[in-house]
Amino acid sequence: MAKTYQLTVNGAVRAVEAAASMPLIYVLRNELGLTGTHYGCGLEQCGSCMVLIDGEPGHACTSAMDSVAGKAIETIENIGTEAEPHPLQQAFMEEQAGQCGYCLSGILISAKALLDENPNPDRADIVAALDSHLCRCGAHVRIIRAIERAAARMRGEVTP
Numbered sequence: 001m002a003k004t005y006q007l008t009v010n011g012a013v014r015a016v017e018a019a020a021s022m023p024l025i026y027v028l029r030n031e032l033g034l035t036g037t038h039y040g041c042g043l044e045q046c047g048s049c050m051v052l053i054d055g056e057p058g059h060a061c062t063s064a065m066d067s068v069a070g071k072a073i074e075t076i077e078n079i080g081t082e083a084e085p086h087p088l089q090q091a092f093m094e095e096q097a098g099q100c101g102y103c104l105s106g107i108l109i110s111a112k113a114l115l116d117e118n119p120n121p122d123r124a125d126i127v128a129a130l131d132s133h134l135c136r137c138g139a140h141v142r143i144i145r146a147i148e149r150a151a152a153r154m155r156g157e158v159t160p
Contacts, residue, residue, distance in 0.1 A: 005069045010078035018065045025049050025060035036076035036105045047133030050106035051075050057113045076105035088112060091150035099137035107133050111147045119155055
């Protein structure tokens with residue numbers, strides 16, 4: 001049975017009708033039109049569905065509506081714009097860190113959470129933050145380099 005849930009999605013309070021067990025990803029994509037979050041495995045093993053839930057990376061594919069009610073959700077759509085990309089998005093473009101792009105929204109979400117918490121991560125910190133993500137394109141070295149570049153830019157060490 002559906003009930004009304006209140007979520008703050010990308011800074012806006014939204015009321016949605018959903019079953020308690022409905023995964024957040026279906027609400028984001030189908031009810032709110034936020035299609036940047038991708039469905040991959042449905043088992044928390046690929047990271048394509050990663051969103052920020054109260055500032056922490058979380059899997060939208062397995063987060064039931066009951067578990068996220070009243071929480072702040074941030075999706076990839078809130079990170080930057082085409083006209084003004086987030087430093088992470090800019091660095092990913094400069095480093096050509098994506099090929100097919102399917103996994104990138106989840107990777108960017110986890111990278112943002114890392115840089116919000118630790119503005120000066122070392123390579124081991126970056127690798128640990130991305131441990132739950134699968135990228136089959138083989139762009140791992142460029143992804144890590146892009147996150148390092150974005151961190152430096154956010155610290156003012158790299159000019160735009």
